[in-house]
Amino acid sequence: MFTERVQSRTGQREATRQRVVGAAATLFREHGFSATTIRQIAEKAGVSVGTVMAAGDKDSLLVSTFDEGIAAVHSGRGASAEAGSRLTAEQAARRIEALVLPFLELFEADLDLARHYGSVLFRGGHDAAAMNGLASALKAEFTAVLEQAGLSADDAAQAAETIHFAYLGVLFSWAGGAFGPESAPAKIRAAALSVAESGR
Structure with missing residues (x-):
């Protein structure tokens, strides 16, 4: 039971990271690297700024x-x-x-x-x-x-x-x-x- 919960959290974390990377990739292509902000990435991914920073x-x-x-x-x-x-x-x-x-x-x-x-x-x-x-x-x-x-x-x-x-x-x-x-x-x-x- 505990192992399943840990695996589930790990899977959720990776899914969130993928969503953040995907949002960043889209914004980098649309607006350029320099013009894209962490806040925009967070909004696009539907997560907090802290979650984006945890991804990188x-x-x-x-x-x-x-x-x-x-x-x-x-x-x-x-x-x-x-x-x-x-x-x-x-x-x-x-x-x-x-x-x-x-x-x-x-x-x-x-x-x-x-x-x-x-x-x-x-x-x-x-x-x-x-x-x-x-x-x-x-x-x-x-x-x-x-x-x-x-x-x-x-x-x-x-x-x-x-x-x-x-x-x-x-x-x-x-x-x-x-x-x-x-x-x-x-x-x-x-x-x-x-x-x-x-x-x-």
Whole structure:
């Protein structure tokens, strides 16, 4: 009986947190991150300001919004590299580009929010669970593709790490306005091609 009550409260708490994150996500998209207040989020979610603050400050709510989007993209796809024929460096680079494309599209959907998200992560202090999990998962996917392109397991893992850093560099440069969103996939593909060719 006691366990059921605790589980029920935990479930209610999580449902409330999801409602708060959903309200925040809607308001961030409609009004922008800076213009949205905690009070507006509370009103939209139908909870108190204290309940919103228990779910997190604005930065935490933004991170949760993106984390959920990132997790949904990642969980929505199966195994990335089909076993079988060996890949050329060009084919491997195109596969790696395809792996990151859904995340680029997620960030491109609202570049202003993506910039705020990047800024929050850069400052630190907020755990981006999905982003951290994504980093490990992406590196594993990159490694599998690079092994299929003929790199040894160790070389593929090191190359995957390098490509992941290049991917992050492209994201931050793009968010900073160094180039337009249409250039990002090609830059990641070029970095992957360079690494794949040098690792052979």
